[in-house]
Amino acid sequence: MNSISPKEKTLLEGLAKEDKNSIEQIYRDNYSMVQSLILNNNGSTDDAADIFQEAMIVLFEKSRTVGFELNCQLKTFIYSVCRRLWLKRLQQLQRFGRKADEMEEIVPVEDDLEMHEKRQHDFNLMETVMGKVGEPCKSLLEAYYIQKKQMHQIAKDFGYTNADNAKTQKYKCLVRLKKLFFAQYKTEQ
Amino acid sequence: MEDTLLIDAAERFARGEMTAEEKLFFEELRKKNPELDQLVVEQIFFLNELEKYASTKNIKHLLHETEGKLISEGMITKAPLKGKAKLVYLWKRSKRTIAVAASIAGIVSISVAGLVLAFDKEKSQNIKPLVEKLNQQDRKIRQIENKTNKLEAATGVDIPVVISPRLDAKFRATGFLIDVNNNFIVTNAHVVKEARNHLIIENNKGDQFTAEAIYVNTTTDLAILKVKDNSFKKLPPLPYTIRRSNAELGEQVFMLGYPKQEIVYNEGYISAKNGYQMDTIYCQLSTAANEGNSGSPIINKNGELLGIITSMETNAEGVVFAIKSANIYNAVEEVKKMKGYDDIKITSQTSIRNSDRISQIKKVQDYVFMIKGN
Numbered sequence: 400m401n402s403i404s405p406k407e408k409t410l411l412e413g414l415a416k417e418d419k420n421s422i423e424q425i426y427r428d429n430y431s432m433v434q435s436l437i438l439n440n441n442g443s444t445d446d447a448a449d450i451f452q453e454a455m456i457v458l459f460e461k462s463r464t465v466g467f468e469l470n471c472q473l474k475t476f477i478y479s480v481c482r483r484l485w486l487k488r489l490q491q492l493q494r495f496g497r498k499a500d501e502m503e504e505i506v507p508v509e510d511d512l513e514m515h516e517k518r519q520h521d522f523n524l525m526e527t528v529m530g531k532v533g534e535p536c537k538s539l540l541e542a543y544y545i546q547k548k549q550m551h552q553i554a555k556d557f558g559y560t561n562a563d564n565a566k567t568q569k570y571k572c573l574v575r576l577k578k579l580f581f582a583q584y585k586t587e588q
Numbered sequence: 589m590e591d592t593l594l595i596d597a598a599e600r601f602a603r604g605e606m607t608a609e610e611k612l613f614f615e616e617l618r619k620k621n622p623e624l625d626q627l628v629v630e631q632i633f634f635l636n637e638l639e640k641y642a643s644t645k646n647i648k649h650l651l652h653e654t655e656g657k658l659i660s661e662g663m664i665t666k667a668p669l670k671g672k673a674k675l676v677y678l679w680k681r682s683k684r685t686i687a688v689a690a691s692i693a694g695i696v697s698i699s700v701a702g703l704v705l706a707f708d709k710e711k712s713q714n715i716k717p718l719v720e721k722l723n724q725q726d727r728k729i730r731q732i733e734n735k736t737n738k739l740e741a742a743t744g745v746d747i748p749v750v751i752s753p754r755l756d757a758k759f760r761a762t763g764f765l766i767d768v769n770n771n772f773i774v775t776n777a778h779v780v781k782e783a784r785n786h787l788i789i790e791n792n793k794g795d796q797f798t799a800e801a802i803y804v805n806t807t808t809d810l811a812i813l814k815v816k817d818n819s820f821k822k823l824p825p826l827p828y829t830i831r832r833s834n835a836e837l838g839e840q841v842f843m844l845g846y847p848k849q850e851i852v853y854n855e856g857y858i859s860a861k862n863g864y865q866m867d868t869i870y871c872q873l874s875t876a877a878n879e880g881n882s883g884s885p886i887i888n889k890n891g892e893l894l895g896i897i898t899s900m901e902t903n904a905e906g907v908v909f910a911i912k913s914a915n916i917y918n919a920v921e922e923v924k925k926m927k928g929y930d931d932i933k934i935t936s937q938t939s940i941r942n943s944d945r946i947s948q949i950k951k952v953q954d955y956v957f958m959i960k961g962n
Contacts, residue, residue: 417643417646417647417650419650419653419654422650422651422654423654423657423658426654426655426658426663426664427658427663430658430663430664431663434664444664444665447664448655448664452648452651452652452655455647455651456644456647456648456651459647460644463643518640518644521637521640521641522640522641522644522645524637525637525638525640525641526641529641544638544639544642545641545642545645545646547642567592570592570595570596571592573595574592574595576638577630577631577634580634580637581630581634
């Protein structure tokens with residue numbers, strides 16, 4: 400099994416830093432491979448785009464973990480993840496008649512996908528409570544925590560007279576979000 | 589310690605923004621106060637979750653952007669999303685074929701006549717019965733042709749001669765009658781805009797009639813069609829009234845539409861008074877709608893028409909938007925000013941107010957049409 404090349408290592412580091420060009424390059428290098436995998440196994444071009452995107456998120460999460468290393472080629476990893484994701488999707492859709500090519504070199508990705516699923520679940524949980532927190536709280540929190548805007552910029556955008564007032568409002572919103580989050584979190588436990 | 593102060597402290601603590609002194613003080617405080625400690629742990633956990641959420645959200649956004657770029661380059665094939673809006677119009681874009689009888693008859697008869705001519709020249713005895721047969725066929729086709737021509741003459745509409753014998757229907761949606769005397773039908777503007785050549789309405793029995801869009805307003809997304817075929821039978825007065833005031837939150841409604849080849853019934857309720865991003869032309873419904881539902885009427889139990897289904901949000905399930913019915917009145921006023929259409933009138937007379945749902949549907953379904961064309 401070939402290990403990762405220096406070029407791929409740079410790409411992954413770029414991905415971890417949310418670098419646009421690296422993401423684009425990974426797409427360019429691997430997309431057609433994934434598309435033909437999906438198309439040859441009862442999928443559509445839209446399915447291919449979805450699966451590839453999800454695999455990119457898996458890769459992104461992996462690239463961000465502490466002590467991350469990839470012991471195979473990037474292509475092999477992406478292929479393995481996509482294959483696994485697609486088989487799962489097929490099972491959910493009960494679209495049978497598949498003949499996933501066993502010939503290709505694949506690496507075990509179960510652990511990565513398990514982690515991905517957990518994160519996906521957490522993401523959905525936060526998304527749900529974000530939807531419940533109401534406006535302008537949602538926009539305010541998103542501006543600060545997701546778009547990482549500076550407080551004075553936020554004050555300007557939202558029409559607060561100064562950054563301190565915006566900050567106070569942000570705190571109130573965060574408390575609300577937190578309450579909603581833990582309420583939801585506890586009911587799920 | 590106040591909650592907001594605590595958040596501030598915990599946030600700075602988690603990010604390592606505290607000075608050494610401050611940190612020491614804060615940790616001392618946590619040791620002494622288990623309750624505070626618990627709060628800090630909770631806060632840090634929560635901030636962590638929020639941070640993870642943020643990074644996933646950001647990467648998703650980036651991936652979408654990259655995908656969009658590669659789609660425009662043609663490297664990825666996918667139905668591209670229009671702009672940033674997460675709305676989809678509920679009409680079916682399909683390639684189904686509607687046969688146009690007149691043009692088929694025309695083309696077939698031409699080719700058969702040519703064939704007969706060719707055989708005639710040979711004057712072969714053996715072919716004679718065959719020629720006879722072909723001539724009979726020819727006559728039959730001519731009869732059909734005559735009939736269609738008469739029909740054309742009767743309707744006064746010039747059915748354009750199409751080279752291709754088939755009409756590819758590019759889309760399918762829904763519309764409903766608002767004026768039974770003059771046969772005006774309301775549907776969505778985004779539906780009609782796609783019709784460059786033909787616009788056809790079809791009732792629940794499968795009868796088709798040609799129609800013409802006489803009013804298209806893309807701002808309100810409303811269009812008014814007039815049925816052009818004289819064979820379209822006049823229906824009794826409308827069973828529903830069209831409401832001038834806004835729909836109320838929680839009002840139970842039903843709708844009829846053509847997400848498939850036959851009419852489909854559905855139920856829901858008004859879930860918000862405004863539409864996508866607070867658009868006041870629309871109201872929001874909680875229901876399931878499918879492609880083909882664009883233009884479907886929304887009616888309450890008293891037989892009042894409250895709106896017209898238009899679109900749905902793609903990233904939330906069951907969120908559907910409908911144009912408020914009051915906009916129909918505005919559209920009708922506009923049409924009244926147009927030459928030749930000043931006779932438009934909403935002839936409503938609710939006759940389904942006290943009926944049960946099944947008889948309501950039976951009455952209303954005759955007034956709801958499939959709209960298709962290319």
